[in-house]
Amino acid sequence: xxxxxxxxxxxxxxxxxxxxxxxxxxxxxxxxxxxxxxxxxxxxxxxxxxxxxxxxxxxxxxxxxxxxxxxxxxxxxxxxxxxxxxxxxxxxxxxxxxxxxxxxxxxxxxxxxxxxxxxxxxxxxxxxxxxxxxxxxxxxxxxxxxxxxxxxxxxxxxxxxxxxxxxxxxxxxxxxxxxxxxxxxxxxxxxxxxxxxxxxxxxxxxxxxxxxxxxxxxxxxxxxxxxxxxxxxxxxxxxxxxxxxxxxxxxxxxxxxxxxxxxxxxxxxxxxxxxxxxxxxxxxxxxxxxxxxxxxxxxxxxxxxxxxxxxxxxxx
Amino acid sequence: xxxxxxxxxxxxxxxxxxxxxxxxxxxxxxxxxxxxxxxxxxxxxxxxxxxxxxxxxxxxxxxxxxxxxxxxxxxxxxxxxxxxxxxxxxxxxxxxxxxxxxxxxxxxxxxxxxxxxxxxxxxxxxxxxxxxxxxxxxxxxxxxxxxxxxxxxxxxxxxxxxxxxxxxxxxxxxxxxxxxxxxxxxxxxxxxxxxxxxxxxxxxxxxxxxxxxxxxxxxxxxxxxxxxxxxxxxxxxxxxxxxxxxxxxxxxxxxxxxxxxxxxxxxxxxxx
Numbered sequence: 001x002x003x004x005x006x007x008x009x010x011x012x013x014x015x016x017x018x019x020x021x022x023x024x025x026x027x028x029x030x031x032x033x034x035x036x037x038x039x040x041x042x043x044x045x046x047x048x049x050x051x052x053x054x055x056x057x058x059x060x061x062x063x064x065x066x067x068x069x070x071x072x073x074x075x076x077x078x079x080x081x082x083x084x085x086x087x088x089x090x091x092x093x094x095x096x097x098x099x100x101x102x103x104x105x106x107x108x109x110x111x112x113x114x115x116x117x118x119x120x121x122x123x124x125x126x127x128x129x130x131x132x133x134x135x136x137x138x139x140x141x142x143x144x145x146x147x148x149x150x151x152x153x154x155x156x157x158x159x160x161x162x163x164x165x166x167x168x169x170x171x172x173x174x175x176x177x178x179x180x181x182x183x184x185x186x187x188x189x190x191x192x193x194x195x196x197x198x199x200x201x202x203x204x205x206x207x208x209x210x211x212x213x214x215x216x217x218x219x220x221x222x223x224x225x226x227x228x229x230x231x232x233x234x235x236x237x238x239x240x241x242x243x244x245x246x247x248x249x250x251x252x253x254x255x256x257x258x259x260x261x262x263x264x265x266x267x268x269x270x271x272x273x274x275x276x277x278x279x280x281x282x283x284x285x286x287x288x289x290x291x292x293x294x295x296x297x298x299x300x301x302x303x304x305x306x307x308x309x310x311x312x313x314x315x316x
Numbered sequence: 317x318x319x320x321x322x323x324x325x326x327x328x329x330x331x332x333x334x335x336x337x338x339x340x341x342x343x344x345x346x347x348x349x350x351x352x353x354x355x356x357x358x359x360x361x362x363x364x365x366x367x368x369x370x371x372x373x374x375x376x377x378x379x380x381x382x383x384x385x386x387x388x389x390x391x392x393x394x395x396x397x398x399x400x401x402x403x404x405x406x407x408x409x410x411x412x413x414x415x416x417x418x419x420x421x422x423x424x425x426x427x428x429x430x431x432x433x434x435x436x437x438x439x440x441x442x443x444x445x446x447x448x449x450x451x452x453x454x455x456x457x458x459x460x461x462x463x464x465x466x467x468x469x470x471x472x473x474x475x476x477x478x479x480x481x482x483x484x485x486x487x488x489x490x491x492x493x494x495x496x497x498x499x500x501x502x503x504x505x506x507x508x509x510x511x512x513x514x515x516x517x518x519x520x521x522x523x524x525x526x527x528x529x530x531x532x533x534x535x536x537x538x539x540x541x542x543x544x545x546x547x548x549x550x551x552x553x554x555x556x557x558x559x560x561x562x563x564x565x566x567x568x569x570x571x572x573x574x575x576x577x578x579x580x581x582x583x584x585x586x587x588x
């Protein structure tokens with residue numbers, strides 16, 4: 001059974017908390033968590049260390065809160081998969097609703113990687129909709145960049161505000177339209193340089209072999225292997241589903257390798273592609289694996305076609 | 317497993333002209349004679365033709381006279397247009413036993429088998445034989461070079477057969493799946509990707525692996541790349557046999573990949 005603002009709601013009740021002071025955050029979050037504990041719902045805190053301590057010290061009885069931290073927000077598809085697993089476990093154990101308060105580590109707001117976290121915020125509206133989840137995503141308006149705030153408004157159907165209000169956000173766009181809409185993307189400056197290697201319609205073996213050729217010593221062998229798998233999947237997809245010719249461009253700096261796979265097609269038709277593991281594990285896994293194995297993946301729809309930029313190392 | 321020996325025991329030799337195969341067969345058989353093995357050369361043509369083709373091997377005619385070497389016109393060696401996989405293995409096993417009993421170190425055969433793989437059903441049959449004879453070779457002093465004509469066979473047919481051999485002079489399939497023990501443990505080498513997915517499925521069908529203690533053991537020490545499709549295929553193949561596939565390799569990425577795609581019936585054992 002659903003309780004609180006989500007009473008009677010089916011699926012994922014996804015809210016943003018946009019606060020500008022500790023008090024404002026606590027005014028929203030403390031009642032949310034207190035009520036969850038009171039009615040016996042799994043009540044989970046996925047905040048950074050500072051805010052987790054702040055919230056728990058403000059609660060009259062924080063015992064019973066569950067805490068999540070660290071690798072949950074490592075990569076979007078990993079975060080989605082681990083939350084789905086957690087939610088499924090609670091539902092199987094009989095939970096009528098699960099409450100989560102979460103926030104990103106500041107690193108997610110880095111312009112070099114925000115794009116895939118914006119896609120995450122949109123995709124979870126669908127990916128978590130099978131579960132009776134009520135979650136709040138906390139954003140500190142004092143420190144969150146404006147490009148992030150504008151995506152937050154487009155990806156959260158509702159806002160949770162002090163005083164127990166839950167207004168709908170007028171800028172909200174369902175994932176199918178938010179994710180499909182061509183958005184201005186920020187390119188790693190390395191992409192402006194000439195590729196170290198460029199291959200056109202390569203056989204898969206050659207596309208894979210070039211990865212280790214361009215990888216500098218600072219990139220770990222595991223990362224090189226992961227990127228090799230990702231490149232193999234990207235080239236396979238471009239050849240099977242894209243429109244040739246397929247261009248593969250390899251660039252590297254001391255701290256990262258970027259491989260860009262481009263074709264003249266429209267890219268994946270499913271806006272969730274890459275972020276959520278397909279239900280049937282045959283086909284459609286390629287893009288999801290790229291997102292799992294790389295440190296950053298940028299899907300780039302351009303007038304010329306579709307490119308996927310795969311980065312291991314430190315995205316910039 | 318004596319890997320270097322296995323590699324030399326069962327080469328797949330893809331040739332452009334008959335003279336090319338004969339030259340490779342001469343090298344292969346001469347090594348056998350040097351090691352005290354009995355050698356057989358099997359191919360199309362008459363006995364006289366075959367003797368002439370091997371004539372360059374030093375002492376070949378003496379070897380023929382004393383029984384160390386023999387030439388066999390093709391129809392005499394196999395049972396007809398279609399090989400009986402199990403029966404042919406037994407025939408070679410008996411011939412190997414006989415060679416050993418007569419004081420030879422083993423038996424070594426070079427055969428042009430092009431004419432046995434002209435139709436799809438012949439190919440299926442012969443591919444099964446290739447796997448079974450590989451099992452026998454893995455633990456017995458028997459070795460064989462299989463010759464396939466590039467002029468007479470489609471590349472897809474050659475690739476289907478090539479990938480069941482541990483070695484040879486071609487690399488069409490990109491990977492190899494071959495026995496390393498008599499009970500069917502196999503080695504999987506090379507690179508497996510979207511381009512080889514159908515060949516892998518066929519190779520697994522031809523190998524028809526039987527679980528030992530609920531496991532299909534796969535030696536991936538010389539595996540260089542395997543994509544998620546091949547990982548899922550191995551897992552599904554093991555599941556069809558109520559078994560777990562156990563892939564031993566030194567590629568941590570394979571372990572990560574198997575976990576990510578949820579290959580429930582495949583376990584990766586990292587050796588490094």
